[in-house]
Amino acid sequence: MAYEDDVRAAVAxxxxxxxxxxxxxxxxxxxxxxxxxxxxxxxxxxxRDAIEKFYSALDAVTRRTELLAVKVAGTxxxxxxxxxxETGDQTITVEPIDVMTFDEQARITSMxxxxxxxxxxxxxxx
Numbered sequence: 001m002a003y004e005d006d007v008r009a010a011v012a013x014x015x016x017x018x019x020x021x022x023x024x025x026x027x028x029x030x031x032x033x034x035x036x037x038x039x040x041x042x043x044x045x046x047x048r049d050a051i052e053k054f055y056s057a058l059d060a061v062t063r064r065t066e067l068l069a070v071k072v073a074g075t076x077x078x079x080x081x082x083x084x085x086e087t088g089d090q091t092i093t094v095e096p097i098d099v100m101t102f103d104e105q106a107r108i109t110s111m112x113x114x115x116x117x118x119x120x121x122x123x124x125x126x
Contacts, residue, residue: 003074003075003106004072004073004074006102006106007072007075007076007077007102007106008070008072008077009106010029010077010100010102010106010107010108011067011070011072011077011079011100012067013029014026014029014100014108015065015067015081016065017029018055018058018063018065018083019063019064019065019083020063022059023052023053023054023055023056023058023059024052026051026052026055026058027048027049027051027052027055028048029107029108030048030051030107030108030109030111031048031103031107031108031109032047032048033046033047033109034046034047034048034051034107034108034109034110034111035109035110035111036050036051036054036110036111037110037111037112037113038054038096038111038112038113039096039113039114039115039116040112040113040114058085061085061086061087062085062086063083063084063085063086064083064084065081065082065083065084066081066082067079067080067081068080068081068082068095075101075102075103076099076100076101076102077098077099077100077102078097078098078099078100079097079098079100080095080096080097081095081096081098082094082095083095083096089124090122090123090124091122091123092120092121092122093120093121093122093123094115094119094120094121095115095119096113096114096115096119097113097114097115098111098112098113098114099111099112099114100112
C-alpha cells in the first residue's frame with residue numbers, strides 16, 4: 001500500500017508541474033526511457049528529451065489543473081483531470097484521462113492521454 005501512496009503523490013506532483021512548472025520540471029518526473037502518447041493514437045514520444053520538447057508548448061502560457069478523480073492499482077494510475085490554458089486571447093479547457101505507469105522510484109515510465117480535439121472547449125477573451 002505504501003507504493004500506491006507514492007503513485008498518488010507522483011500524480012499530484014505531475015499536475016502541479018503541469019500547472020506551474022517548466023517543461024524541464026515536467027520531464028524530470030519521467031524515467032530516462034519513458035514514453036508519452038498524447039493523445040492516444042498520436043506518434044509516441046520516447047525519452048526525456050522528446051518529452052521535454054513536447055511539454056515546451058506550455059512554457060509560454062498560463063495554465064491551471066484540477067484533479068477530478070484518480071484510481072491506482074499497483075504501478076498504474078488512471079486519472080481524470082481538467083487543464084485550463086490561457087494563451088492571451090483564448091482560454092482552452094480539456095479534461096483528459098491519463099493512464100500512467102511508474103517505476104520503483106515513482107518516476108513515470110509511460111503516459112497515455114485519452115482525449116480528442118472534440119473534447120476541447122475554446123473561449124475567446126479571459
